Amino acid sequence: MNPRQALTQRDGVARTETLRRLGVSRHVLRSSVQRGDVIAVRRGWVALPDADPMLLAAARRGVFLTCVTLASRKGVWVLGDSQPHVAAPARSGHVKVSRGTVHWNEPVFPRDPDSREDSLENALILIAGCQPYESALATWESAMRQNLIAPGILERAPLPPTARRLLADARQFADSGTESIFQVRL
Incomplete structure (x- = not known):
């Protein structure tokens, strides 16, 4: 599963640990963050760039x-x-x-x-x-x-x-x- 699909299932914001359980490897996630497809929110959390602003702030x-x-x-x-x-x-x-x-x-x-x-x-x-x-x-x-x-x-x-x-x-x-x-x- 790619990070975008996994994050979409989680309302656009998720723990990296959760994405790994869903089959997203660390390497793929790191590459997605470097490309800007996914943003690092805080340690252990990532989000889609267009995620709900309230969930992102939380x-x-x-x-x-x-x-x-x-x-x-x-x-x-x-x-x-x-x-x-x-x-x-x-x-x-x-x-x-x-x-x-x-x-x-x-x-x-x-x-x-x-x-x-x-x-x-x-x-x-x-x-x-x-x-x-x-x-x-x-x-x-x-x-x-x-x-x-x-x-x-x-x-x-x-x-x-x-x-x-x-x-x-x-x-x-x-x-x-x-x-x-x-x-x-x-």
Whole structure:
């Protein structure tokens, strides 16, 4: 398999170790980087030159897209927050972001080390503590309405109190984020 095909399978950004497992040799990868077909993002990470800028930035910084940023990317309703939200492991040195929010945490659900996107379940848990209650509830209900999460999985997870409350209050059949917010205010 050539590096471009392998990277295309991984949304344009991948660990070199992953590409090697997919059959891309070190020599072929090194040659692709020298030709400019593939760019070196950071140690152990490469990308296609036209890769998604958000995934590329996350790979450069060693973080995961999460919280409202991930929810919005997945088509879930969020109350506008233009600043990127990223997650970094609680014990991971330092992360520099020029703007946005870094959530330093240990995820409830394991993160895929080959992806720069967190799971939607982890993102919803972070939203519970990051956003105001009514906004967070609207996002949770949107994810449920679109069947993007399984409430049963969340019910069995060790959720923090804010997330547990949202899980109990969220309705799967809410029609819109504004309806969710209106219901809370009533």
